[in-house]
Amino acid sequence: FIAVCKHSDPETNDPGIKPPNEVPENRVGFSDVVVDSDGVLRRHLWSLNANRNSPCPTEVAFSLQLALHYLAAQGIEPKAIPEKRSLQLGNILLKPLENNFGGYRNLDDRGYQM
Structure with missing residues (x-):
């Protein structure tokens, strides 16, 4: 079982969504x-x-958590x-998007995006 949460966003005043208390952090993924x-x-x-003040404690996406558990x-x-x-x-190397990748210019490339 992997629970989902959502990070808060101060720019949009989104408070975020906390995962269930009973689920350990290594079984939680964000939905942002x-x-x-x-x-x-x-x-x-x-x-x-x-964000330290976010109710969502994980830095890993829900989809990545699912994929890593399956691959393990x-x-x-x-x-x-x-x-x-x-x-x-x-044998697959996954590289993140970079600032000026493809048609993107000045991309907000914070985090690990694909």
């Missing part, structure tokens, strides 16, 4: 999304630096590659 300036969801947020059952463990800001899953 990144919406482009035209209101379309094109990017996916895998992790972020949590298959014997595939994640490996961080800090010098490349990448995550390796088996």
